[in-house]
Each structure stands twice: as C-alpha cells, then as structure tokens.
Amino acid sequence: MESDKSGILTEVADYYSSKLAQHGETPQGVDWNGKEGQYLRFQKLDMIIEKNKPFSINDVGSGYGAFYDFLRERHPSFSYNGIDVSEDMIIAAKMRYQDKARVQFHVGSEPEQVADYGVASGIFNVRLGRSDSEWSTYIEDVLDTLDRTSRLGFAFNCLTSYSDVEKMRDYLYYANPCALFDLCKRRYSRNVALLHDYDLYEFTILVRKQP
Secondary structure (H helix, E strand, O other), X not given: OHHHHHHHXXXXXXXXXXXXXXXXXXXXXXXXXXXXXXXXXXXXXHOOOOXXXXXXXXXXXOOXXXXXXXXXXXXXXXXXXXXXXXXXXXXXXXXXXXXXXXXXXEEOOOOOOOEEEEEEOXXXXXXXXXXXXXXXXXXXXXXXXXXXXXXXXEEEEEEEOOOOHHHOOOOEOEEOHHHHHHHHHHHOOOEEEEEOOOOOOEEEEXXXXXX
C-alpha cells in the first residue's frame, strides 16, 4: 500500500499546485467554492478546540494556511504547524506568514511532531482516478496519522454520500458518514461527534481523546 499512497500523494500535490497557480491564495486556490463555505467549514473544525486555553495544532493539508487566519481571530495563544504535499502551497504559506511567531510550515503528508490537536480539511475529497477501496484505505491511513500525532483530539471533514446524486462528480469521493463515525468510535475514542447539520454537502467528525 505504501507505493499506492506515494502515487496518491503525488497526484494530489500536482492537482492542488495547479489550483494555486490558477486562482492564487483564495478559497478557489485550495479548491473550495468560496469564502462563506470555507468559513463555515472552519467553524465546525474549530469545535474540537477547548476555548480559552493555549494549544498547539497540526493542520494536515494546510494549503496556504487559511485556517491559521481563522484561528488567530478566535484564540489568543496557540502554535500552528501546517503540512501540505504541495511544495508550491508551502512556499506560498511561508511567504504569507513569514513575520508571524509560532507558525511553521513544511512539505509532507505527516506532522513532524505531536500537537494537542490535529485537523484535516478537504484532503479526502479529490480522489481523481482512484477506486473507492483505494481511497478508503488512504483515508484510514491519514486518520491513523491524525490519531498518532494528536494528544487531545482531531477533526476532519468529507463530502457526504448523502449528496444529491445529480450533483455528484466521478473525480470526487463521497464518504459514508455512518461508516466513518463507527470507525472512529471503535478505533480512536469513545467520545466522537458527527456534525451533519450544516448547509454544505459534507460532514465533520470530531474525535475527543482523554488527555
């Protein structure tokens, strides 16, 4: 499976590098429709974080670092580590936040250190030509990584299999929220929340761990 994962990561890096080149440091540059949806998405991921306490966070698939901007508006003290397989994204992020303290970015698919929290936003959506079974295995591998590199919990989102059939696209992956909820409950923690009550064709899962 390691060679398959390597191939997937190369495909994903190329895909997002091309989006950044086309749209720049915008929601469209990381393949989202617009600011409103991106903001709502970030609100759901932010629910994993305990408020009014300093924390550290790994953002897997950080893109150019938009989630950092969101966090900075809401939390007074935190350290942020962005990870992305697209070298172009990381170059853009480092330039964008070069004067910010406690912010770092590196090219890769896994965090280099354990943090209080981990998030993955949008990285499970674009499967390109990969089969359901290949992509499902890839998702589980990334979730294992999030679990291993977070102390207090992690959060991620996926496009939902409950999407309108006529709007579905072959190159996107629509996950079964019930199956992923079950996986997280059985493998990672007893404290898992499935958020599927907001007006996007997706869901967010929060996995809270015992410190």
